[in-house]
Amino acid sequence: MSKINNLNDIVKNGLCIGCGLCQSIAGEQHISINMSKKGRLEPKELKPLKKEIFEKIKKTCPGVIVEGLPEKEINKETKKDLIWGNYLSIFYAWSADKQIRYQSSTGGLLNGLSLFLLESKKINFISHTASIPDKPMRSQTKFSYNKNDLLNCDSRSRYGPSSPLDKFNNALNFKQPFAFVGKPCDISAIRQLSKIDDRVDKYCKYLLTLVCGGFAELTKSEDFLKSFDVNEQELKTFRYRGYGNPGKMYIQTKDGREHDREYNSFWGEESTWRVPFRCKICPDAIGESSDLAALDTWEGGSPKVEDEGFNAVIIRTERGRELVNAATKAGYIKIGKYLNIEDVNNFQPHQVNKKKAVYSRHQGLLKNNKPAPDTKRLRIKQISQLNSSDFNLEQENGISSRLKKI
Numbered sequence: 001m002s003k004i005n006n007l008n009d010i011v012k013n014g015l016c017i018g019c020g021l022c023q024s025i026a027g028e029q030h031i032s033i034n035m036s037k038k039g040r041l042e043p044k045e046l047k048p049l050k051k052e053i054f055e056k057i058k059k060t061c062p063g064v065i066v067e068g069l070p071e072k073e074i075n076k077e078t079k080k081d082l083i084w085g086n087y088l089s090i091f092y093a094w095s096a097d098k099q100i101r102y103q104s105s106t107g108g109l110l111n112g113l114s115l116f117l118l119e120s121k122k123i124n125f126i127s128h129t130a131s132i133p134d135k136p137m138r139s140q141t142k143f144s145y146n147k148n149d150l151l152n153c154d155s156r157s158r159y160g161p162s163s164p165l166d167k168f169n170n171a172l173n174f175k176q177p178f179a180f181v182g183k184p185c186d187i188s189a190i191r192q193l194s195k196i197d198d199r200v201d202k203y204c205k206y207l208l209t210l211v212c213g214g215f216a217e218l219t220k221s222e223d224f225l226k227s228f229d230v231n232e233q234e235l236k237t238f239r240y241r242g243y244g245n246p247g248k249m250y251i252q253t254k255d256g257r258e259h260d261r262e263y264n265s266f267w268g269e270e271s272t273w274r275v276p277f278r279c280k281i282c283p284d285a286i287g288e289s290s291d292l293a294a295l296d297t298w299e300g301g302s303p304k305v306e307d308e309g310f311n312a313v314i315i316r317t318e319r320g321r322e323l324v325n326a327a328t329k330a331g332y333i334k335i336g337k338y339l340n341i342e343d344v345n346n347f348q349p350h351q352v353n354k355k356k357a358v359y360s361r362h363q364g365l366l367k368n369n370k371p372a373p374d375t376k377r378l379r380i381k382q383i384s385q386l387n388s389s390d391f392n393l394e395q396e397n398g399i400s401s402r403l404k405k406i
Helices: 007-012 021-026 051-060 098-103 109-119 147-151 168-173 184-194 199-203 218-226 263-267 318-329 341-347 349-367 380-384 389-403
Strands: 031-035 041-045 065-067 079-081 085-087 089-095 125-132 135-144 178-182 204-210 235-239 249-253 258-261 292-295 311-315 333-338 374-376
Touching: 007 041, 021 031, 021 051, 021 168, 021 184, 051 065, 051 184, 065 184, 089 098, 089 109, 089 318, 089 341, 098 109, 109 125, 109 147, 109 178, 109 204, 109 318, 109 333, 125 168, 135 147, 135 218, 135 235, 168 178, 168 199, 178 184, 184 199, 184 204, 199 204, 204 318, 218 249, 258 263, 292 318, 311 318, 311 341, 318 333, 341 349, 349 380, 349 389
Parallel strands: 065 374, 125 178, 178 204, 204 292
Antiparallel strands: 031 041, 079 085, 089 311, 089 333, 125 135, 235 249, 249 258, 292 311
16 A cells, blocks of 8 residues: 655545645645645645654544544443444424525524524634635634624535635634534544544534535536526526525526526436536545534435425434533424434435445555555444445445546
């Protein structure tokens, strides 16, 4: 297997997800994050990295190592599922605020919880992803301190490239309690960083995520604009979804033109998403190391009709359970019936399939003399043993063709 000796080894082997933590660790004077021609955010060394800095990056990068829920977070009430990992409970939940629920993706659960954390003063700010005001198709890291900050920045689902951890060191340097909302790979990186930086557990009080289908390279969104003969510079508004569940993909230009497309017509077929290679080999798209993970609840995995928006939530830690209970008691969140693993399998069949495939995909990388992420407490080898040998071989061999597209 080829070894990872420098930052470019991570990028050229398709292991980079563009999270930005390497820049946060090394500093902007040493690493820049740039949009590639293929529509991916990728790091580039501006100055040679000291050995100890790169070692710190290797120990935290979600392209190098991904682990499940820390053992310290597991208690006697924790349930265990081979596919879905450790959890305390699963149930429907959504924002009690009708406007938040309507404008957000699905039921607005993560926005509702974030607002509760801010207004209850449990934290000082939320670190999350939002649109860039003058480039609304693109994303940036945002620190929100109040309701206006949080809800007026298009922070619902961002299906394009983002670097949610590029300012994480800044967040820690504030020395204030905060919550982080991001993808499962981002959460994994934070958990790894907590092993070598005591400030993480001291100041980052909550890790909230979503069950993630991957994100699309920017070229996917650019093609959406081209279909309406719109240039990115003309954009005033760009929404991937929301304003209903699932809501439409919607754009408005500065001169008032409006265009939209039904969710399923653009996002319904996952094979057309143009997700980065790292998403194809993701060992944890379900937020196993988070405090809680929100998910869509569409029967069979895709929406059939517009509805009010109902998230489900997988509670993974006692901290996550206490948060939802407190937010519900305070009137920020409403909860529905409790769910079982069979329900979640029905809502997220593609996640089940991905979890079954990922070990063989990693084996395919190794057989091609390519590095694969190191994993712990994610059970991917054990899960692969549920599969037929033909399925596993197909997944291994499929990596060879995917490697050509990195």
